Amino acid sequence: MSDVQVPTGRDWVALAEEPLVPEVLSAWAIRPDCGAVVTFSGTARRSSTFEHEIIALEYETSTDLALSRLTQLVAIARSRWSDLGAVGIHHRVGRVEVTESAVVVVVSAPHRDAAFLAARFCIDSVKRAVPMWKREFWAGGSAWSEQCEDLVDLDQL
Amino acid sequence: MSDVQVPTGRDWVALAEEPLVPEVLSAWAIRPDCGAVVTFSGTARRSSTFEHEIIALEYETSTDLALSRLTQLVAIARSRWSDLGAVGIHHRVGRVEVTESAVVVVVSAPHRDAAFLAARFCIDSVKRAVPMWKREFWAGGSAWSEQCEDLVDLDQL
């Protein structure tokens, strides 16, 4: 997070090589006119559903392509829920250890309905429409995640 | 928060006279086997939809009745979403200034669907089924919130 500046506006998208700190984003999203702050943190989890026990993940992207898409997703969220306060999406790149955040979404709004719906929209859209590839690491090996879907265009969200 | 102990188990309900710190609850909820942490913070907001501009809220309850209900709500959430990791609900009592948290819900789960749904269920249920009265303060006066509904029984949730 040391490489990003806290923005003065209501949108904050970032890619970070350092560990994400969800509380920084949550605290930033508090607004006097908003009664609801929803924060989603997607953490690397220990998973042993396949042949291996996952011990870490590694995310790879193209910074400009991913930031462009994240910015577009925030704009779509704002167009669908017109009274949102702050909207932030940060995604980690590089190696992410189990229990570390890979992605954090925060949305504030006057009421909780919009905050929940927009936060859910943002994280679902990040996973479907942002160019981001995940490599899974286990003791002695690694491979691209097999749970892959075609990148969708914005008009499919 | 100084008057509460961090629990060693997976449930954490509390009433707090001191400011809530959502990040304490969020960090507590991280689990190696959970890939999703959803945090809802309900903040006191400046609202001028009625005759006055609200500058603070004050929450009143009966500690044992409210804690009993909060504990029951967590149990219901676990019965509906069987794979939840941590579930925490903290509610502030006493005076809450604008931008301070009045209530924080956190849920972790292996996947985000259950985490979002259970967090939403918990906050909706807190507002419907927990004995808690809100007084609104403006410059020079105060009154009980007019947005009131009958307390519902657990079997109506």
Added chain:
Amino acid sequence: MTRLRLLGPAREAAGVARADLPGGCVGEVLDAAVERFGDEFARVLARSRVWLNTEPATRESPVGLHDEVSVLPPVSGGC
């Protein structure tokens, strides 16, 4: 005597947060409360839920020495 707890607007209408009142069941305790606290309290009570200890009660629920009856007006729990 049974302990009656009055919360939020019910406390305000009664002027006290708790009272010890006679009665062998919840309904009798509530009737004694109306008699003591008057019409404004009765109006709030009419819109309230009543619990015996930590669970919803009916007027017929019997009350004992260590039971508490709570008057819970409509709630406004959150934002």
Added chain:
Amino acid sequence: MTRLRLLGPAREAAGVARADLPGGCVGEVLDAAVERFGDEFARVLARSRVWLNTEPATRESPVGLHDEVSVLPPVSGGC
């Protein structure tokens, strides 16, 4: 020459993250890439989306000197 960017599994299949390739439209650049990088890359490409700069492109999209074409395999963005 147009800059081609190869991401994730496409980078791995091609063995490089970027290449400068000839072509007047996206399709010609991709054909040049298949010729250079071979069958494994072609298999990944067949499952990939292709963008011209930051937007989805078709094979017919014309490319100029400062354009970048990106090959974006299926994604696995999160948990």
